[in-house]
Amino acid sequence: MNLDLPILEVKDLNVSINENKILKNFNLKINQGEIHAIMGPNGSGKSTFSKVLAGHPSYSVSDGDILFKGISILDLEPEQRAHLGIFLAFQYPIEIPGVSNEDFLRLAYNAKQKFSNKPEVDPIEFFQIINEKLKLVNMSPVFLSRNVNEGFSGGEKKRNEILQMILLDSELAILDETDSGLDIDALKTISSGINKFMNQSKAILLITHYQRLLDYINPTYVHVMQNGQIIKTGPATLATELEAKGYEWLS
Amino acid sequence: MVNQSNKVLNTNITKLVNKTYQYGFSTNIEKDIIKKGLTEQTVRLISKKKQEPDFLLEFRLKAYRKWKGMSEPEWAYLKSPQINYQEIIYYSAPKSKQKLKDLDEVDPELLRTFEKLGISLTEQKRLANVAVDAVFDSVSIGTTFQDELSQYGIIFSSISEAVNHSSELIQKYLGSVVPIGDNYFSALNSAVFTDGSFCYIPPDTICPLDISTYFRINDENSGQFERTLLIAEKNSQVNYLEGCTAPQYDTNQLHAAIVELIAFENATIKYSTVQNWYSGNEYGKGGIYNFVTKRGLCAGKHAKISWTQVETGSAITWKYPSCILMGDDSQGEFYSVALTNNYQQADTGTKMIHIGKNSRSRIISKGISAGKSKNSYRGLVNTMSKAYGARNYSQCDSLLIGHQSNANTFPVISVQNSTSKIEHEASTSKIGEEQIFYFLQRGIELEKAVELMINGFCREIFTELPLEFAAEADNLLTLKLEGSVG
Numbered sequence: 001m002n003l004d005l006p007i008l009e010v011k012d013l014n015v016s017i018n019e020n021k022i023l024k025n026f027n028l029k030i031n032q033g034e035i036h037a038i039m040g041p042n043g044s045g046k047s048t049f050s051k052v053l054a055g056h057p058s059y060s061v062s063d064g065d066i067l068f069k070g071i072s073i074l075d076l077e078p079e080q081r082a083h084l085g086i087f088l089a090f091q092y093p094i095e096i097p098g099v100s101n102e103d104f105l106r107l108a109y110n111a112k113q114k115f116s117n118k119p120e121v122d123p124i125e126f127f128q129i130i131n132e133k134l135k136l137v138n139m140s141p142v143f144l145s146r147n148v149n150e151g152f153s154g155g156e157k158k159r160n161e162i163l164q165m166i167l168l169d170s171e172l173a174i175l176d177e178t179d180s181g182l183d184i185d186a187l188k189t190i191s192s193g194i195n196k197f198m199n200q201s202k203a204i205l206l207i208t209h210y211q212r213l214l215d216y217i218n219p220t221y222v223h224v225m226q227n228g229q230i231i232k233t234g235p236a237t238l239a240t241e242l243e244a245k246g247y248e249w250l251s
Numbered sequence: 252m253v254n255q256s257n258k259v260l261n262t263n264i265t266k267l268v269n270k271t272y273q274y275g276f277s278t279n280i281e282k283d284i285i286k287k288g289l290t291e292q293t294v295r296l297i298s299k300k301k302q303e304p305d306f307l308l309e310f311r312l313k314a315y316r317k318w319k320g321m322s323e324p325e326w327a328y329l330k331s332p333q334i335n336y337q338e339i340i341y342y343s344a345p346k347s348k349q350k351l352k353d354l355d356e357v358d359p360e361l362l363r364t365f366e367k368l369g370i371s372l373t374e375q376k377r378l379a380n381v382a383v384d385a386v387f388d389s390v391s392i393g394t395t396f397q398d399e400l401s402q403y404g405i406i407f408s409s410i411s412e413a414v415n416h417s418s419e420l421i422q423k424y425l426g427s428v429v430p431i432g433d434n435y436f437s438a439l440n441s442a443v444f445t446d447g448s449f450c451y452i453p454p455d456t457i458c459p460l461d462i463s464t465y466f467r468i469n470d471e472n473s474g475q476f477e478r479t480l481l482i483a484e485k486n487s488q489v490n491y492l493e494g495c496t497a498p499q500y501d502t503n504q505l506h507a508a509i510v511e512l513i514a515f516e517n518a519t520i521k522y523s524t525v526q527n528w529y530s531g532n533e534y535g536k537g538g539i540y541n542f543v544t545k546r547g548l549c550a551g552k553h554a555k556i557s558w559t560q561v562e563t564g565s566a567i568t569w570k571y572p573s574c575i576l577m578g579d580d581s582q583g584e585f586y587s588v589a590l591t592n593n594y595q596q597a598d599t600g601t602k603m604i605h606i607g608k609n610s611r612s613r614i615i616s617k618g619i620s621a622g623k624s625k626n627s628y629r630g631l632v633n634t635m636s637k638a639y640g641a642r643n644y645s646q647c648d649s650l651l652i653g654h655q656s657n658a659n660t661f662p663v664i665s666v667q668n669s670t671s672k673i674e675h676e677a678s679t680s681k682i683g684e685e686q687i688f689y690f691l692q693r694g695i696e697l698e699k700a701v702e703l704m705i706n707g708f709c710r711e712i713f714t715e716l717p718l719e720f721a722a723e724a725d726n727l728l729t730l731k732l733e734g735s736v737g
Contacts, residue, residue: 054692057684082694090692104693106702111694121305147707164693176277 005070006206007203008053013064015045015052015228022048024073024228026064030172033200037239038207039213040225041247046207047091048226050176053205054088055081068172083115087170089161091177091207096148101160104148105130105167112168137163137193155186162193162235173197174205179213191216209241224250254478275529278364278469281346282388287472288337291315294442297342301411301445306422314431314441321435324569327598328627328659331567332503334540339505341443343388343473358460361387364467372659382407384448384464386477391446396460404453407462408476420451424480428511428548428575436507436542436569440476444509447477450491452518454484462719463492466508468528474505481511483518485551490716493524495564500529500537503566507542509690516551516578521559528564533622535594538566545551546602549581549610557584558601559715563728566595567614571629574604576641583612586715590728591624591656600630600661605641605671615644617709619728620656627659634671641671650708651681652701680708702728 008030015023022045030036038046043070051057055078065072065165067201073081096104102123109129110120121129127144134141137159149157158178165173179187189236194217206219214222214236222238225248230240232250242249262324276376285296298308343360364387373644382396384407401405406417414421432656448464468475481490493510506528514520531538541549541564547556558572560668574583585601603612620626626649634641636714649658660677684703705728706713715720 048274054688056688078688078691078692079696082692087457088692091690094683094689096686096689096704096707097680099703100707103703104690104695105694107699108693115694168693 002209004040007069008205009067009070011065011067013046014062015059016062017048017059022059022228024051028223028230030203030205032203034220035198035204035217036224037219037221038205038225038230039209039239039242044225045177045228046225050088050174052079053174054078054086061204067076077213079111082168082170083112085171087165087168087173089158089165089178089203091174091180093149093152093200095150095152096103097150099148100144101146101148102130102144102182105144105164108164109167130221132146133166135164136166136196139163144224154181155183158182158190159186159193162190162197166193166197169197171202172201174207175198176207177209178206179208179210186234188216211239212241226250259682267699274527277471277500278360281515282470283344283346284340284470284473285312285342285515286341287726289315289339289341289443294339297443297445299517300342301414303414304418306418307414307425309432314438315443318435318438318442321432321438324433327629328625328660328661329481329567329570329596329598330625331596333542333711334505336439338472340451340470340473341476342445343470343606344445345387347407364469372565374605379574382460382462384409384462386446386448386464386466388445388467388469388473390477391448394448395610400458403456403459405456406449407450408449410444410447410449410480413480417449417451419422420482421449421480424482424513426511426512426533428513428546429509429544433543437509437544440478440507440509440544443474444476447508448481449479450481450489452483452487452489454515455486456484457487458489461490461492461553463494464707465617466495468491468495468504468506471500471502471504474507477508478507479510481513481520481522483512483514483520483539483642485516485518487515487520489521490717491520491522493522494527495524496527498531500556500580502529503538503540504664505540505542506565508544510543510545510572510666512547513558514547514549514554514581517553519555519557520547521557522547522572523559524561525716526560526562526564526568530564530595531566531593533593535566535623539564540567541565541570541571545570547573547583548575549578550584551578551581552607553580553582554578555582555584557582557583557715559584559712560588561712561716561728562587562589562597562599565597568595568597568599571601573604574612575604575606576638577606578610579607580609580611581607582610585612585619586615586712587616588619588709588712588728589626589628590619591621591626593622595622595623595624595626597625597626598629600628602631603633603643605632605634605638605643605668607638607641609640609642610638610642611641614643614647615711616645616647617712618647618658619651619652619705619708620649621652623655625657625659627661629661629663631663631665632673632675633665634668634673636667638668639670641668643673645673647675647676647677648708649677649679651679695737 010028013026106126224232255327384394528539
């Protein structure tokens with residue numbers, strides 16, 4: 001692998017849904033070891049961008065390209081993108097009745113093992129693996145037997161997303177408002193999970209409304225998004241400035 | 252947005268599961284067929300071909316006359332084309348030598364057919380713990396383990412043979428649970444039934460093997476009208492399994508069966524079905540019309556009858572396995588998974604008739620509708636005036652896949668005893684594209700995702716199935732959902 005290649009490169013991306021243009025000539029480059037935060041008012045296209053990266057079928061890319069480690073992923077299915085190393089922590093993780101969290105996590109883990117030509121693990125081996133990860137996000141093993149996200153509190157759902165991120169150990173993690181709806185303790189737990197996950201060979205894209213997550217996670221860059229474009233990029237201090245002055249200040 | 256994303260998801264899905272119905276082959280065999288059409292003459296001819304005693308011919312003729320004066324039921328939520336009963340062949344049997352003494356004398360072509368279906372009848376290869384009666388079009392071609400079972404006093408044979416060797420039992424009980432004139436299809440079946448299984452468990456006997464019947468429709472133009480009669484005497488127990496498949500034809504075949512169960516004091520009958528008749532193609536062409544009357548009578552105290560069904564096949568299913576809870580403290584159960592895809596239609600459910608004191612019933616119904624199919628639960632819970640302390644619990648869950656399928660629930664509750672207690676719960680859910688996307692984003696393939704969700708939805712029912720059926724049922728559901736999610 002060429003280490004000079006960025007993990008993610010988005011070039012002049014145009015995306016629409018029902019003929020409404022949501023992303024307009026969007027550009028972004030993320031290198032290994034970097035944490036990027038995207039902030040911006042509601043409706044600026046932040047969540048759309050995260051779903052487009054993951055390959056959600058509702059959005060169509062009319063122009064531009066997305067390169068993951070130098071290779072275009074536009075024609076890849078969502079599961080192929082996941083296998084390559086793109087992870088999306090959902091803003092609203094969906095409930096899946098009848099499917100236990102343990103089965104779900106094991107299947108996801110084994111799908112990844114299979115893709116990287118490693119042996120799949122049985123339920124007993126998996127239990128040991130997942131048990132270690134549970135501690136990192138301060139979750140009890142009891143929750144493995146519950147159905148995926150069913151009846152989970154907002155905080156539990158978000159912690160479950162971070163657990164999956166750590167388990168799958170993907171190279172690019174996109175966190176869509178993972179901090180929203182969390183109390184201060186949960187925010188600390190989640191931030192520490194994210195920091196433990198991060199290393200020099202990975203990258204994180206944080207989508208957030210608030211500065212408070214950035215008190216625990218130090219971004220390399222902060223981008224401000226408006227009307228489907230990045231209108232300003234700056235260092236971590238940009239977030240503090242935004243918190244004080246609001247988005248109005250930029251426009 | 253919906254259309255666009257569905258298109259993408261659908262292409263995904265068509266790619267991954269395009270397996271065809273694996274039982275769709277037909278067997279080329281010399282047949283003894285009578286002319287199509289139904290008249291009194293046909294009924295007499297069938298009876299004659301089967302060399303039946305007079306009482307049975309009378310039974311048939313009475314049924315035929317009754318049927319002539321009846322019309323097809325129209326209350327079901329089914330759109331069924333007019334069936335021309337004069338275009339159906341009512342008797343089709345593989346030509347064979349007189350009476351077969353040994354299963355090994357059965358035409359090898361037939362044995363191969365059943366082997367292809369996963370049912371081996373020959374001594375060396377048959378299932379170790381299941382006795383099988385194999386019915387091919389109109390006749391039973393062989394029954395395994397008969398001798399072994401007879402050591403326990405258990406009679407297991409085709410109903411045609413039973414008419415001769417157990418004629419008293421047949422005369423006494425045939426039509427006692429499902430009367431001739433019960434409904435249009437029961438009258439039709441009573442007039443023209445050609446074969447089926449008979450099983451008698453003597454008092455104080457726990458049947459050492461699971462008993463099963465495997466039904467195979469082969470002929471394109473004949474109907475299948477089989478009849479099963481199962482009697483469990485005082486303090487006895489039996490597990491009964493039923494499977495069925497049919498070749499893939501562009502035309503429709505009629506299947507109108509009757510199953511009668513009688514459980515005496517303290518007896519338990521557990522009856523499981525995996526119904527996988529050919530269901531027609533993705534445009535709704537072909538498939539079996541399945542009009543079946545199944546009913547059990549809990550005749551004595553503490554008797555128990557439990558129906559478990561996994562209904563995945565047939566173009567049309569009309570079926571309500573029911574329990575008449577006559578004995579005090581008797582119990583009835585109905586566990587059902589009904590899956591419809593493409594243009595399949597199912598109107599299925601149960602009736603629990605509480606007559607005895609403290610009789611209990613439990614209904615768990617899971618309907619899964621995909622494609623453009625229609626899937627309805629129809630149930631009746633009736634507590635009669637003497638059913639003091641009767642209890643019922645019903646749960647009807649529907650799962651929708653895609654946005655063109657249809658799920659309905661028609662529960663009827665009739666309470667004539669104020670001490671009885673009835674509970675009914677219902678839910679409808681949908682496998683949504685966001686759920687599927689969640690799986691995909693975690694690298695889990697679509698097929699696996701759907702399988703997991705369906706399996707979770709049906710878990711309560713699958714645990715009721717005998718082990719060898721549970722795995723089959725699980726695979727069957729996944730297979731049936733080809734190209735349906737989105």
